[in-house]
Amino acid sequence: MALKLSTNARITWCPGCPNGAILVAFRQAVEELVEQGKVRLENIVALSGIGCHGKITDYLNLNSFTSLHGRVIPTMTGVKCANPDLLVIGFSGDGDSFSEGLDHLLHAARRNSDIKLFLHNNQIFALTTGQVTALSPKGMKGKSTPLGSIEEPFDACSLVKQAGATFVARAYAGDIVKTKEVMLAAMTHKGFALVEIIQPCITFFDTRDYWQEQIKAGKVPLGIIHQETKPTFEEFL
Numbered sequence: 001m002a003l004k005l006s007t008n009a010r011i012t013w014c015p016g017c018p019n020g021a022i023l024v025a026f027r028q029a030v031e032e033l034v035e036q037g038k039v040r041l042e043n044i045v046a047l048s049g050i051g052c053h054g055k056i057t058d059y060l061n062l063n064s065f066t067s068l069h070g071r072v073i074p075t076m077t078g079v080k081c082a083n084p085d086l087l088v089i090g091f092s093g094d095g096d097s098f099s100e101g102l103d104h105l106l107h108a109a110r111r112n113s114d115i116k117l118f119l120h121n122n123q124i125f126a127l128t129t130g131q132v133t134a135l136s137p138k139g140m141k142g143k144s145t146p147l148g149s150i151e152e153p154f155d156a157c158s159l160v161k162q163a164g165a166t167f168v169a170r171a172y173a174g175d176i177v178k179t180k181e182v183m184l185a186a187m188t189h190k191g192f193a194l195v196e197i198i199q200p201c202i203t204f205f206d207t208r209d210y211w212q213e214q215i216k217a218g219k220v221p222l223g224i225i226h227q228e229t230k231p232t233f234e235e236f237l
């Protein structure tokens with residue numbers, strides 16, 4: 001029997017926003033995991049931070065929690081420590097986890113906490129209508145940088161891998177099937193997993209053409225970038 005993972009909440013993302021594709025990919029991944037008996041639905045917890053991505057918990061008929069800005073990671077680690085049997089999945093944005101809560105992210109990766117983070121990377125603070133984040137490209141013009149950003153961005157995957165993450169992957173939201181596959185791999189990995197999902201903000205920073213060209217030319221590594229096996233923080237605990 002098909003699971004009912006949708007809710008009655010009205011979707012308020014801009015029409016056509018790739019956040020919708022991430023939502024579809026995630027629901028499909030959960031369905032597969034549950035149908036294959038790899039996890040019980042009641043043992044999945046979805047959390048989010050603050051930003052456009054954060055609405056996703058309203059649209060998932062799962063145990064869920066919407067946390068504070070930049071604080072999705074400590075909330076996830078608290079849930080996992082309290083009940084290590086849970087599959088703890090967090091959604092976050094680049095503003096939420098790389099500008100606001102970066103310290104939490106790096107320490108969770110360093111500890112190999114057994115939690116999974118799906119990063120909606122639109123390279124902008126979108127909910128506040130367009131300011132630079134730590135992942136915005138140099139030169140990006142936005143509300144806070146009308147003449148163009150003068151800062152170099154982090155490479156999300158490299159940074160988190162260097163911090164100690166045992167699973168790092170990248171997906172493009174425009175490809176729902178591959179995004180779902182990478183999500184599934186992250187959800188069945190034991191240890192800290194980051195999936196950077198390139199998710200253009202079609203309203204304030206529309207990079208769809210840029211990313212499609214980059215991907216077509218093979219200039220952006222997609223799929224699993226790094227995976228290794230190590231004891232987790234919760235096992236030591």
Ligand code: SF4
Nearest residue numbers: 013014017052201202
């Ligand atoms: Fe999506 Fe951008 Fe609209 Fe937010 S502002 S819902 S990220 S298109």
